[in-house]
Amino acid sequence: MFAVALTAATITGCSHEQQVTGNFDTEAMNTMMQTKSQFGDIALGADLWEVVICQIPRDTTDSIFEPSDERLNLSSADIVNELGPVVDYFVRWSNGRYSPKFTAAKEVSISADEKSDVCVDRALDQSVNSTRGVLVIANAQHTETAVGGWGRPGSSCAESCSARLTHRAVYIGASDFMPYWKGNPPLDLIEHEMGHALDWPHSSTSVDNFGNGVYDSDIDVMSNSAAPRDINSDARNAPGALGINMYLAGWLDGINVAFLENGTKSFELVATNTELVVDGLRLVLVPLNNSTVISIEVIGASGDNRHLLHDRVVIHQIEVAGETGFERRQTVLDADLLAGKSWSDGKVEIKVKQVVTTNSLTTAKIEVRIAS
Template structure:
């Protein structure tokens, strides 16, 4: 079954990310980084799920000092992950599909750490596996991180996880028996986001890089926000338009670019980012505001995986391209809830929401933007 699905997936190797805006250096950098990982964000993406058995006497302080262990096998975890497949198919508009299969358990000694779990699982993975998901059978301590994800190294000739070291690791917390088979999946979705080379986002510049995930707008920030508002929710929320674009799930046709080479005032109608791609229209605006930075403007609909939000809203983020991978990008909320009739202004840029409308399930916003010419010395 897995090999048959692989035949449907795009081949892994360097391809061109058609950004269109060749004069926007920051967007081009995002494209170059995406190219270096081949086509891991498109088509069928085979993942192997591995349980790591943690000894009761472990010295790794990340684990809760307890003899209680997860009872699920890797096959049972694969079944729990079925909604995760639907989540990514939904948010990629059908362009990306993770496929999970059960792998052989790994065991670490009491002197080894959770990192050894991942290394052992990666070493044993086969050439057809593009990512390894490791679930420890022990819970992490209450003050410890829930897990991590990495896209690994660039994909040149071989894209197998054993070569790229692309992996996700989580503790047992979301798969323990006390969930009665109804596991929250937002942490797994967050960590797979990192394996797709998505960075964290946060609400302020001072928070960036401080491991503070406090934005309810993005699965790559406070991914638990939906179930904190609606207790029955199990998925994380959607992600930001710039991540969808970097993953090649949104195209140039869905993007409007404004630079600061001259003063301009323009109106744009935005479709909500969760709108099916069969409906033509812009999904977000990029306003260039520096060599390595820009603002993004998008409309997030308060429905589906984003039903925890109070209302449909235009949101603004500042994106700064740093480092050599997507996970290094800084993505900071500038204004997280611009409503009908409201306006944001700063640094020679003003954004006014003229209307937010819903017509037969199609949510749109009309915005007017004024961008002043940048002053250069």
């Protein structure tokens, strides 16, 4: 559950003179907003997905698949019945503004000499006009060294465009739905790949990791999505979404985001997993140059983020790259900044004055200083 204040619906402590909220006229932010606009309402409202099982021959030559005769014995309808927690996850993090709708579609198949990508091509070809994405599950498991799956937003589209035109898709192997999960499958990989279908990028703890398949941040669905299960084997969802992704998706409003370009200012932040009925900032953005901003947010160790064990302030470097959000580089600068601690790169200094949870509401007081 998202945090809801039990005694108050407004966070105070910052006057209007202390912050600038709303639209930010910097090149990096403008580029991110323009990139987001390519996909129109992709992250808002009902999002219609067809779920398709792809039958993989036992003599397949595609090296992505484990050389085994074992096959998943579930229908597309069976998979749909398991996806309720995925819907709930996105409804939670979008503050009710986005909801994937999964429907079962006819299965497809490939021949022994065809690759797994053909599964997706065939699912797209048979999809109906109203479908905005296809979720394809191969009935064979991938090898241990192969990727678990992938997701893509498809080509740019202004409004409610058919997946057959955009090629928007998510694909995964069978592993997460095999019988050894006893009907309680992990869903973090699907949530991660659905994030890519919303045009979200990976994040990592080092800029050197990008392009190397190292996604090692435990605080982002778009990095180590299995982090909650690493701590609690019964966990099934991924960690929550980063504030920058929520904002660009339209899940936070301009009034929830502050922008600081110079000087020293104090802010009071509300944890990103707080419902919007509670007023307050969720995100502070600091531009470094024409392509890079620093993001500051508070992550509460509850709900999908309970694996973090304690609340903390988190800092990322957001670097615009390429022509889609999918290509942005979101690098952790500090994933666990606590009260009394600070972070600095010599130009920007961030001090955490307080992190506290009262009546299930997590807040932090911070000071941001930009050297002249």
